[in-house]
Amino acid sequence: MESKLQHINGNADNDGARSNSEKKMEKLLQQLEAKIKQLGHVNSQTLIKNSTSTVDNDDSNTPNTDRTSRISPIMRLMTDRIADLPSAILQIDQKGQYVASPSILTLPSGRLLVALEISIPRFTPHVASTLIKHIYASDDGGKSWIEIATMGPMNWPQLFACKSGIYIIGTQSHFSKDNNLLISKMMDTEGEQWSKPVKISNGLSVIAANTGVDVSHGRVTKTFEIIPSMAEPVPTTVVVDGMDVEIEGGVGGATWSNPPVYEVKVEDSSPFVEYCLIKIVFTMTTTTTSTATGETGMQSKVLFFRILKKAGPPSNNLTLRLERFNLFFQTESISIPPNAKLVPGSSSDIYGGVDWVASAINADENDDLTDPQAWTFLSPAIGNPASIYSNEFRELFDAAFRPDAALRNGILGFDLGKLQEEPIDQETALEAGFGSLYWMEGVVVRQQDRHGSNGRLLSIMRVNNDLACDLAAVLEFDDSQPGRLVGRFLRYTFVPGLGVSHPAIVYDIETDLYWMATNVNRDATRGWKQPDQPNDMNPSLQIGPSSACQVDRTTLGLFYSTNLFNWITAGVVDYHITFGRHFSYPHMAIDGEDLIIVSRATIIPGERESTLRSFYNNHNANAVSFHRVERFRELANVKWATYQGPYSAEKRRVAIASWNP
Numbered sequence: 001m002e003s004k005l006q007h008i009n010g011n012a013d014n015d016g017a018r019s020n021s022e023k024k025m026e027k028l029l030q031q032l033e034a035k036i037k038q039l040g041h042v043n044s045q046t047l048i049k050n051s052t053s054t055v056d057n058d059d060s061n062t063p064n065t066d067r068t069s070r071i072s073p074i075m076r077l078m079t080d081r082i083a084d085l086p087s088a089i090l091q092i093d094q095k096g097q098y099v100a101s102p103s104i105l106t107l108p109s110g111r112l113l114v115a116l117e118i119s120i121p122r123f124t125p126h127v128a129s130t131l132i133k134h135i136y137a138s139d140d141g142g143k144s145w146i147e148i149a150t151m152g153p154m155n156w157p158q159l160f161a162c163k164s165g166i167y168i169i170g171t172q173s174h175f176s177k178d179n180n181l182l183i184s185k186m187m188d189t190e191g192e193q194w195s196k197p198v199k200i201s202n203g204l205s206v207i208a209a210n211t212g213v214d215v216s217h218g219r220v221t222k223t224f225e226i227i228p229s230m231a232e233p234v235p236t237t238v239v240v241d242g243m244d245v246e247i248e249g250g251v252g253g254a255t256w257s258n259p260p261v262y263e264v265k266v267e268d269s270s271p272f273v274e275y276c277l278i279k280i281v282f283t284m285t286t287t288t289t290s291t292a293t294g295e296t297g298m299q300s301k302v303l304f305f306r307i308l309k310k311a312g313p314p315s316n317n318l319t320l321r322l323e324r325f326n327l328f329f330q331t332e333s334i335s336i337p338p339n340a341k342l343v344p345g346s347s348s349d350i351y352g353g354v355d356w357v358a359s360a361i362n363a364d365e366n367d368d369l370t371d372p373q374a375w376t377f378l379s380p381a382i383g384n385p386a387s388i389y390s391n392e393f394r395e396l397f398d399a400a401f402r403p404d405a406a407l408r409n410g411i412l413g414f415d416l417g418k419l420q421e422e423p424i425d426q427e428t429a430l431e432a433g434f435g436s437l438y439w440m441e442g443v444v445v446r447q448q449d450r451h452g453s454n455g456r457l458l459s460i461m462r463v464n465n466d467l468a469c470d471l472a473a474v475l476e477f478d479d480s481q482p483g484r485l486v487g488r489f490l491r492y493t494f495v496p497g498l499g500v501s502h503p504a505i506v507y508d509i510e511t512d513l514y515w516m517a518t519n520v521n522r523d524a525t526r527g528w529k530q531p532d533q534p535n536d537m538n539p540s541l542q543i544g545p546s547s548a549c550q551v552d553r554t555t556l557g558l559f560y561s562t563n564l565f566n567w568i569t570a571g572v573v574d575y576h577i578t579f580g581r582h583f584s585y586p587h588m589a590i591d592g593e594d595l596i597i598v599s600r601a602t603i604i605p606g607e608r609e610s611t612l613r614s615f616y617n618n619h620n621a622n623a624v625s626f627h628r629v630e631r632f633r634e635l636a637n638v639k640w641a642t643y644q645g646p647y648s649a650e651k652r653r654v655a656i657a658s659w660n661p
Helices: 002-011 020-039 044-054 064-069 073-078 324-328 390-397 405-412 426-431 638-642
Strands: 087-091 098-106 112-119 133-138 146-151 155-162 165-171 181-185 214-216 219-226 237-239 243-248 261-265 277-287 296-311 317-322 332-336 340-344 357-364 438-446 457-464 471-478 486-494 504-508 513-519 555-561 567-575 582-591 594-602 623-629
Touching (some): 087 112, 087 133, 098 582, 098 594, 112 155, 112 594, 112 623, 155 219, 214 438, 219 438, 277 332, 296 324, 296 405, 324 405, 357 438, 357 457, 357 471, 438 504, 457 486, 504 582, 513 582, 513 594, 513 638, 555 582
Antiparallel strands (some): 098 112, 112 133, 133 146, 165 181, 214 219, 219 357, 237 340, 243 332, 261 317, 277 296, 277 340, 296 317, 438 457, 457 471, 471 486, 504 513, 555 567, 582 594, 594 623
16 A cells, blocks of 8 residues: 555645545545555455545535535546556666566566666667576566566567476567577576577568567467568569559559559469569660660669569469659659569668568467477468558548658668659658558457357457557468468457557456556657657657657556457556656456566656656667556456357357368
8 A cells, every 4th residue: 555655645746745535535535545554455456445425625515416526636546547656677877778578477486587787779779788688587577677587689579488498589689681580498496597599580570579479279479570681681582474563644644544454474473472562674675865876775763563473383473552642753664684683672671661571470378489490470461451551541540650751761772862852741652652651569368268269369460550549450370280370360449559559468367357457548649749858857859750649648547358359448557647657568467366467668766757868768678667556457357348248159250251270
């Protein structure tokens, strides 16, 4: 109770003198502490609710219903959090570094184990120290923490346990070429010794996060994304027969209004993914006008297409759609010669300027997972259909990503602005296809509830954008056949907080419910700006172009679901009123009767109004916070949520289109 009172007082929005009723309420809460201890595990919120009618309010003539509505800020804050004041597993204060990627599990001994990293801004090269990951332990249920080990080199570490042992999976580095998956195994029983990380993929550029590992039905599954244009070697093929590209008019012309589609035979279509951007690079003979002789020369050309459909060997056909933005620099029909080179269509790793392709790996939990041969990769990987329908998404959902000049030039590999007489406005850039949504950070969970699940895996993916802060994409995987992992895009949907950061999701067999810790955005329509005079209490935030949803990470909520699609609010784990404190990228586990949650956090533990270096904000975290939600199952109306009655078929509907993988 004492820590909760500290939590409340530190969050009070009024710095002035408290009213007499508030002082009396605090005294009453202190008196209730002894009663709660006597009764044991009794819901303190229920006790407080039942005690409000006895409060000696200043206005004794106020009717009871009105008095309840006028409960002081202290009382309201007491009842709107479902977890105690968080402790800090690690706290740093060093400009240029932030804490990231926490994950947690409980060892058989009862010890809590957390893996985390001290990271650096994205375009900063790693040094040896930032590739070393940190292992923390608590032997008192999370009240205190000590660092017990380090391991590495690795980036984006993720703890998980299965029958063959306890592991940490991650990558070699961050946002780089040839960035492959690594895995390390715990070599003792208490988390103090770890094996040297082993590479389990080759040639990929992997983006991963602490999105969890699903261990169920005897299988282990981890999701991640790959960037085709940053693979090593870059996927390459050639156009076998060449093609004539019909172009009529420039921006706003006939081709702009109705982009042509072509069936193209290539030498090998297998490295390419549907919906991804590709470019065909070729040279053409041209008559130079710079000499009087009219001698001929060679000119380099490039055209960009999206893959609408792929047919693998032996046909090796690609169905390609010409992208509108070609018309900024190519306004006449042109012939692509045979054997022209076809490669992924980006020269950069800018967010939104490259395709993030969804992938996953899967293994038998009894196998030694440090053996690369134990793993099966998703085949084929899954491209994002939003890139094909970027204008439709903008019209229907008002959702798009950044179409700015840096992104445009990153896609094209040259400065488009130098070729234009007038600057390209945002509306035209979006219509041209530069602002397509991208997905990231898929959280994988198996459908295993007892009221209609099909046993397949879902990956619930974050969709970064400006306004639709609950927008998510859902993929479905099938691993029913050993050594085979296949998947499909299911649909775009709405899941709380998925435009803000990735959530943490676990299945609880006792309630037969899925539980999710995720951010809650209190005002998605806010017109964001930086403070006129930033300071340590109100720092400048990371407000990127077309990604305003991720600015407000001040609130961490808890939800439950019967089916992973429809989510019901259980409560608020913690929140801050001001924008100088944040929680994001949580991971959680079930610990007996409780939920334990770790989160990347921008906080001063135990102190709500202390200053914090202004480098720390909604993205750059100074701490990893630990939260315990006691007796979490009491927060759900289980009978109501899971009731099926005589109206439910044996299997629920997951999608309109059936799937027989």
